[in-house]
Amino acid sequence: MEIKKIKRSEDYSAWYNNLVKSADLAEHSDVKGCMIIKPYGYAIWEKMQAELDRRFKETGHQNAYFPLFIPKSFFTKEASHVDGFAKECAVVTHYRLKVDPETKEIIVDPDAKLEEELIVRPTSETIIWNTYRSWIQSYRDLPILLNQWANVVRWEMRTRLFLRTTEFLWQEGHTAHATQEEAVAETRQMLEVYADFAENILAVPVIKGVKSANERFAGAIDTYCIEGLMQDGKALQMGTSHFLGQNFAKAFEVKYVTKENKQEYVWATSWGVSTRLMGALIMSHSDDEGLVLPPRLAPIQVVIVPIFRKEEEKIIVMEKATAYFQLLKKQGISVKLDDRDNLTPGYKFADYELKGVPVRIAIGPRDVQNGTVEVARRDTKEKQVMSAADLEHKIPHLLEQIQANIYQRALDYRSEHIHTVDTWEEFMDALENKTGFVSAHWDGTSETEEKIKEMSKATIRCIPLNNPQENGKCILSGEASKERVLFARAY
Amino acid sequence: MEIKKIKRSEDYSAWYNNLVKSADLAEHSDVKGCMIIKPYGYAIWEKMQAELDRRFKETGHQNAYFPLFIPKSFFTKEASHVDGFAKECAVVTHYRLKVDPETKEIIVDPDAKLEEELIVRPTSETIIWNTYRSWIQSYRDLPILLNQWANVVRWEMRTRLFLRTTEFLWQEGHTAHATQEEAVAETRQMLEVYADFAENILAVPVIKGVKSANERFAGAIDTYCIEGLMQDGKALQMGTSHFLGQNFAKAFEVKYVTKENKQEYVWATSWGVSTRLMGALIMSHSDDEGLVLPPRLAPIQVVIVPIFRKEEEKIIVMEKATAYFQLLKKQGISVKLDDRDNLTPGYKFADYELKGVPVRIAIGPRDVQNGTVEVARRDTKEKQVMSAADLEHKIPHLLEQIQANIYQRALDYRSEHIHTVDTWEEFMDALENKTGFVSAHWDGTSETEEKIKEMSKATIRCIPLNNPQENGKCILSGEASKERVLFARAY
Numbered sequence: 004m005e006i007k008k009i010k011r012s013e014d015y016s017a018w019y020n021n022l023v024k025s026a027d028l029a030e031h032s033d034v035k036g037c038m039i040i041k042p043y044g045y046a047i048w049e050k051m052q053a054e055l056d057r058r059f060k061e062t063g064h065q066n067a068y069f070p071l072f073i074p075k076s077f078f079t080k081e082a083s084h085v086d087g088f089a090k091e092c093a094v095v096t097h098y099r100l101k102v103d104p105e106t107k108e109i110i111v112d113p114d115a116k117l118e119e120e121l122i123v124r125p126t127s128e129t130i131i132w133n134t135y136r137s138w139i140q141s142y143r144d145l146p147i148l149l150n151q152w153a154n155v156v157r158w159e160m161r162t163r164l165f166l167r168t169t170e171f172l173w174q175e176g177h178t179a180h181a182t183q184e185e186a187v188a189e190t191r192q193m194l195e196v197y198a199d200f201a202e203n204i205l206a207v208p209v210i211k212g213v214k215s216a217n218e219r220f221a222g223a224i225d226t227y228c229i230e231g232l233m234q235d236g237k238a239l240q241m242g243t244s245h246f247l248g249q250n251f252a253k254a255f256e257v258k259y260v261t262k263e264n265k266q267e268y269v270w271a272t273s274w275g276v277s278t279r280l281m282g283a284l285i286m287s288h289s290d291d292e293g294l295v296l297p298p299r300l301a302p303i304q305v306v307i308v309p310i311f312r313k314e315e316e317k318i319i320v321m322e323k324a325t326a327y328f329q330l331l332k333k334q335g336i337s338v339k340l341d342d343r344d345n346l347t348p349g350y351k352f353a354d355y356e357l358k359g360v361p362v363r364i365a366i367g368p369r370d371v372q373n374g375t376v377e378v379a380r381r382d383t384k385e386k387q388v389m390s391a392a393d394l395e396h397k398i399p400h401l402l403e404q405i406q407a408n409i410y411q412r413a414l415d416y417r418s419e420h421i422h423t424v425d426t427w428e429e430f431m432d433a434l435e436n437k438t439g440f441v442s443a444h445w446d447g448t449s450e451t452e453e454k455i456k457e458m459s460k461a462t463i464r465c466i467p468l469n470n471p472q473e474n475g476k477c478i479l480s481g482e483a484s485k486e487r488v489l490f491a492r493a494y
Numbered sequence: 495m496e497i498k499k500i501k502r503s504e505d506y507s508a509w510y511n512n513l514v515k516s517a518d519l520a521e522h523s524d525v526k527g528c529m530i531i532k533p534y535g536y537a538i539w540e541k542m543q544a545e546l547d548r549r550f551k552e553t554g555h556q557n558a559y560f561p562l563f564i565p566k567s568f569f570t571k572e573a574s575h576v577d578g579f580a581k582e583c584a585v586v587t588h589y590r591l592k593v594d595p596e597t598k599e600i601i602v603d604p605d606a607k608l609e610e611e612l613i614v615r616p617t618s619e620t621i622i623w624n625t626y627r628s629w630i631q632s633y634r635d636l637p638i639l640l641n642q643w644a645n646v647v648r649w650e651m652r653t654r655l656f657l658r659t660t661e662f663l664w665q666e667g668h669t670a671h672a673t674q675e676e677a678v679a680e681t682r683q684m685l686e687v688y689a690d691f692a693e694n695i696l697a698v699p700v701i702k703g704v705k706s707a708n709e710r711f712a713g714a715i716d717t718y719c720i721e722g723l724m725q726d727g728k729a730l731q732m733g734t735s736h737f738l739g740q741n742f743a744k745a746f747e748v749k750y751v752t753k754e755n756k757q758e759y760v761w762a763t764s765w766g767v768s769t770r771l772m773g774a775l776i777m778s779h780s781d782d783e784g785l786v787l788p789p790r791l792a793p794i795q796v797v798i799v800p801i802f803r804k805e806e807e808k809i810i811v812m813e814k815a816t817a818y819f820q821l822l823k824k825q826g827i828s829v830k831l832d833d834r835d836n837l838t839p840g841y842k843f844a845d846y847e848l849k850g851v852p853v854r855i856a857i858g859p860r861d862v863q864n865g866t867v868e869v870a871r872r873d874t875k876e877k878q879v880m881s882a883a884d885l886e887h888k889i890p891h892l893l894e895q896i897q898a899n900i901y902q903r904a905l906d907y908r909s910e911h912i913h914t915v916d917t918w919e920e921f922m923d924a925l926e927n928k929t930g931f932v933s934a935h936w937d938g939t940s941e942t943e944e945k946i947k948e949m950s951k952a953t954i955r956c957i958p959l960n961n962p963q964e965n966g967k968c969i970l971s972g973e974a975s976k977e978r979v980l981f982a983r984a985y
Contacts, residue, residue, distance in 0.1 A: 032625065034612065037561035039625055042640065045558050067536050070528035071645055071661050075591070079600040089591040094602050095614065096587045098649040100580040109570040111585050111611055120602055121525065123586065134523065134530055149533065154562055154645065158589040170562050
């Protein structure tokens with residue numbers, strides 16, 4: 004491990020890339036736009052998955068699995084959907100390689116061309132609604148509440164590790180309902196699930212809202228979202244939940260017989276979060292020394308580093324270190340005892356800081372004599388000498404404190420970075436000099452939204468839920484407006 | 495649910511297909527060769543994943559994730575590997591769709607042709623060893639012990655749900671070691687992990703062995719396997735663990751510096767099991783009424799069916815049923831109380847039999863009076879009246895009994911279906927009339943193996959581990975042989 008240090012204040016983007024690589028989270032592969040998620044990064048993703056999966060099941064959802072490939076003809080059935088995704092589709096056209104009889108090289112066998120091309124799923128609404136047609140006949144078959152954990156592919160020209168990659172991992176929920184009300188309620192419920200997960204597990208405060216028409220999912224009636232604010236003042240869309248109306252039911256002829264014996268189209272939702280959340284996690288809490296992980300997601304919550312020089316010191320220090328390790332492990336804490344003796348304590352300290360381990364316990368010969376340990380917390384870098392007898396009840400409490408502190412810090416940062424403006428000049432000043440969310444009046448038209456985006460590089464992140472109604476004038480057009488919306492430059 | 499009943503004795507293959515569909519495990523999709531894993535089937539797969547994943551982690555492995563796509567040039571670097579997979583590769587050639595200016599149809603954009611074609615991974619040795627090159631410099635970087643849960647694609651012409659599908663789900667372990675001994679030990683260790691999982695969780699007895707050269711994984715020095723025997727007398731390869739030698743290290747130039755400061759190629763293993771295990775599970779235990787699930791994999795271990803006609807009966811029955819439900823749930827049993835009142839008890843009984851729920855508890859008004867319940871076990875179909883007071887300690891015990899009984903039954907069946915033969919006539923008679931494994935002498939040549947396969951449709955399933963050495967003559971060529979091997983017709 005050679006750690007190149009880059010400060011956030013110097014170049015946030017370079018700092019991010021460097022951190023992702025040096026903390027062993029992910030790296031670019033030799034396949035354009037595709038990343039390799041390294042074991043430490045994947046362990047964090049697995050913790051996210053477990054927390055999300057539990058919440059999905061508690062709200063009545065089951066997992067299933069649908070094909071990776073989507074026939075082109077399915078993909079084109081919902082007009083706005085294909086518009087949204089056509090430009091970024093990986094297409095399978097052949098199903099065999101062969102040895103070129105002339106050059107002896109391995110080539111794609113021209114005789115093995117598919118009659119119909121297959122799209123590598125960028126999202127699965129089409130293949131799933133094609134399936135629901137045969138699963139749904141009557142109101143008794145509804146609702147269907149499914150989720151899928153899967154890889155998806157969207158051909159991206161400019162990629163960033165975790166934030167925007169050609170292949171990414173995600174979950175996509177796809178539900179079918181008898182009524183509009185029920186589908187809207189599901190859409191909102193899953194938004195709440197995402198917000199709860201983001202705030203209580205990722206420790207990232209989010210704004211819940213609904214997207215403007217321009218920013219909607221291709222095929223949705225309404226797209227709800229949670230938006231986070233990163234340390235560099237840019238917004239990040241962290242999850243979306245779509246009310247799809249009857250669009251996919253109509254495209255795939257999915258009807259059901261109501262209790263009153265009438266034929267009706269089925270109502271749909273879909274919702275997803277992805278490995279992008281890893282980016283949100285990193286850019287919400289980390290510092291110039293490396294990752295800062297919320298204890299609820301940390302693969303290692305506490306690391307114990309024994310300190311000794313002579314062999315006799317090692318024996319007495321390791322005996323205590325092992326006892327504390329067992330003690331904490333018994334309490335269900337994910338604890339690691341780093342007893343490697345080819346590395347210095349200083350090296351280990353830096354490495355666990357880089358990796359964001361929330362609590363470090365150091366113990367040397369003098370600590371053994373005094374019945375103490377040195378406890379350092381990653382978030383504030385505070386150190387304290389703690390009586391070893393206190394470890395058992397103080398460490399779990401400390402982990403909760405760190406979780407809360409990280410969240411509060413991110414919340415304070417965000418609170419300081421929501422700027423209310425009334426003129427174009429104020430708007431541009433806020434974006435350029437203050438960064439963060441800008442709350443401003445907008446005339447509600449796509450044209451104005453588009454113009455603002457061109458002029459300022461800021462997009463409407465969302466119209467917050469329960470947004471106060473307030474008369475005002477659009478910052479660009481001057482037309483009448485009934486509510487403010489949140490703008491930001493975004494990832 | 496309309497259940498079409500097919501008996502195993504009539505048409506085993508049709509019985510299998512019908513069971514997979516009617517028990518809601520999986521179905522064919524409209525994408526050729528790809529299946530949809532339905533929620534009930536996926537819940538069983540999730541239980542398998544959890545058991546396997548825990549065993550992988552206990553043996554020191556970590557999960558990671560590598561790209562879905564493999565550049566054609568990587569894929570062709572290990573000669574025998576590409577030979578093995580070239581004929582079944584899905585190939586991505588383009589990355590965009592567009593509207594045809596003339597026909598207005600959506601077509602593959604000819605301007606978006608990839609410079610180098612991408613193969614959808616059929617297995618990941620090549621992309622992973624290309625990565626290991628930069629991860630491994632010194633003996634200190636070894637071993638690398640990784641696993642990946644992923645989807646893979648092998649273009650199959652004839653598919654069967656779970657057993658052989660174009661896309662399937664699996665795990666693939668890929669490890670890198672400093673020495674041959676260590677790599678071989680890893681290969682054998684993972685074989686033991688698979689065997690333990692198969693026997694103790696799936697309740698399927700397996701024979702551990704090594705493959706003949708003809709049946710080896712493309713790129714392996716040795717392929718170890720676990721082989722199960724299905725109810726129709728055909729064998730099923732349930733998992734493989736490959737010792738890859740230095741083949742991939744040489745193909746991808748992965749070297750390390752030894753303690754003695756010499757450059758050496760790294761040693762490799764890979765090992766995998768897939769959704770094919772669902773097929774093994776089904777064909778090992780099920781009967782004409784449907785699935786029989788081992789309790790350790792059953793998403794629902796115990797179902798409680800309340801029986802009542804009048805409303806006042808419902809009240810007293812549901813009160814007790816709910817109390818028993820809570821009682822069993824508290825013990826960590828996965829229990830379901832089916833209180834739907836639009837379905838008859840008879841319908842429910844048949845449905846839970848079809849789904850393989852290990853234990854059914856029925857409770858009616860008379861049971862409430864007597865303080866009893868009726869307990870039916872799925873494996874033997876035995877029913878007993880049990881005092882409700884005994885539920886708490888007897889049900890966990892009964893689940894263990896069922897797990898053991900299912901295993902023993904499969905083991906007895908297999909023991910009766912290993913036939914030792916010494917002549918070609920006996921060999922063919924055993925295959926045709928007795929079915930199962932046939933233990934016979936073989937001269938050790940690929941030619942003879944190939945001929946036997948052509949003539950009998952049987953393949954060498956494996957050379958069992960710790961195979962007794964015994965002089966004999968090859969059943970086909972009459973040449974000298976030093977040990978028997980196991981033949982069978984196989985899936």
